[in-house]
Amino acid sequence: MTGPENSPPESGKAAFLTGNAPLLLIHLDALLHNYRLLQKADPLAGSLSSPSAGRDWPAIMPVIKSDAYGHGLEAAGTALLRAGAEAFGVGTVEEAVKLRLALRAASPEKGRKAKILVLLGSAEDEETALALRHNLTVLLHRPDQPSLLAGQVKKALSSPPLRRGSPKNAAALGVAVKLNTDMNRLGLRPDALLPVLNEILKRRELRPELLCTHFSSADQAEAEESTREQAGIFLDLLARARALRPELGGSMCNSAALLNINSLCPSAPPPFLTHRPGIALYGSNPFRGSSLEKLGAGLKPVMQFLAPVLELRDIAAGSGVSYGSSFKAEKDMRIAILRAGYADAVPRIFSNPGQGAGEVILAGSRTRILGRVCMQMLAVEVPRAPDGASLPVAPGDWACLLGSSSRSSGGVWQEAPPGQALSAEDLALRAGTISYELFCNLGRNKKNFFHG
DSSP, rough: BBOOOOOTTTTGGGGEEEESSSSEEEHHHHHHHHHHHHHHHHHTTTTTTTGGTTTTSSSSOOOOHHHHHTOOHHHHHHHHHHHHHEEEESHHHHHHHHHHHHHHHHOHHHHHOOOEEEETTTSHHHHHHHHTTTTTTEEOSSHHHHEEEEEEHHHHTTSOOOOOOOOGGGGEEEEEBBBBBOOOOBBBGGGGHHHHHHHHHHHHHHHHHHHEEEOOTOOOOGGGHHHHHHHHHHHHHHHHHHOOOOTOOOEEHHEEEEEEEEHHHHSSSOOBBBBBBOOOGGOTTTTTTTTTGGGGGGGOOOOOOOOOOOEEEEETOEEEEEEGOOOEEESSSEEEEEOOGGGOOGGGGGGGGGGGOEEEEEETTEEESOOOOOOOOOOEEEEEEESOOBBOOOOOOOOEEBBBBEEESSSOOOOOOOOOEEEEEHHHHTTTHHHHHHHHHHTTSSSEEEEO
16 A cells, blocks of 8 residues: 555655665654644633733643654754744753754744743753843752852853843843652752742842643553642642742643643633643653543654665575574565664664564565664565565665555555554553653654655
8 A cells, every 4th residue: 555644745755765774754744733733632722822812931832852852853843833832841951042043043033932941950050141141941940049040140141242142031030940749850849839939039030930840640540630639739839829920820731631631620720821742742642552542542653763675685494584593484584684773773672572572564564573683784574465475675665663654665655554553652662661762762863854
């Protein structure tokens, strides 16, 4: 079957398939589809959903930290900006500066105004100076940080380069206060929140913008009640904090919490919440395999991983394949050698028989990995037709290791039958990990981006 639903014209995706290195294709059209789907998950979608509707932070803040979970920070950010995103969450100040420059290059006015939250905060003088220069909002998560950050701001503002190059509002650093409600990672204890907020409000160098928390188990259906309790603690403290700072926004929902927000907030959530979807943006359903799986219905995969066929070999029954001859051919068979291995983030556990056994899509059919995954190569069985003959495969064909379609060297896209796609969740389960890690590791490969 040819012509997968999301395949672009040959001038798009096919133009990237050259050379003998594995390749990531990033479907920006799918990213934007997921962004719009997550916007609709907000119960207040369409009302009070953006800064232009009388609030400082918009209802949806795409999280594109760690190179957009391996999908490409700048490409993802600029695509989302053009689709209407007005705020972004990143991990580090370095990422935030890179994103700011990319956003301004894509759209000078929108790129300048977009909010950027640095989820790991600012630790050094230089980082705080960069946050001021690029109008970033940094996370504050310890009681000693108001004093530290205020001192760094004073020092930065005394620097002539910063005075010359900063936006007008750079006299104060935007901060988001992190509250620990159960995660026990970063964040203030609930009883420390109001004293720390008062301390921030005394310091003209700091501008409190958001109160944030992060749920530990929002993606676990069996933990729904405890997540609801966390949400209640947070919303109560947010209301008390807003009595001190009425402009303060709130942010508590990751992808799973946003998709399940009607359960977490049985009464309508307040209109000043900013949601932080991450993994669902990239097509991974946080409720996959649970009773809440339907809440993530409609998400589309964004990443596709392809590897070229280097060589074909006909081997006799009993022949070994790859290091240690750990695979012995049960019968005469044709095998294909693919240019991808563990140096390209193919999990080596895919060498193992049983649950960890890896598969690829070749000639439009799923087929198994044979023997040990090597550093830059692996072997697969050439799939067979119903009559037992090997399907036509040639050097220069492309096998799919993540996604749903392979491609022949003649330029024909070969879609796997329904239910045979290799999803990130499937691969992560086989590898004993999660889709987050899989995406971040695969993201080290060369990427190409396109709109379908």
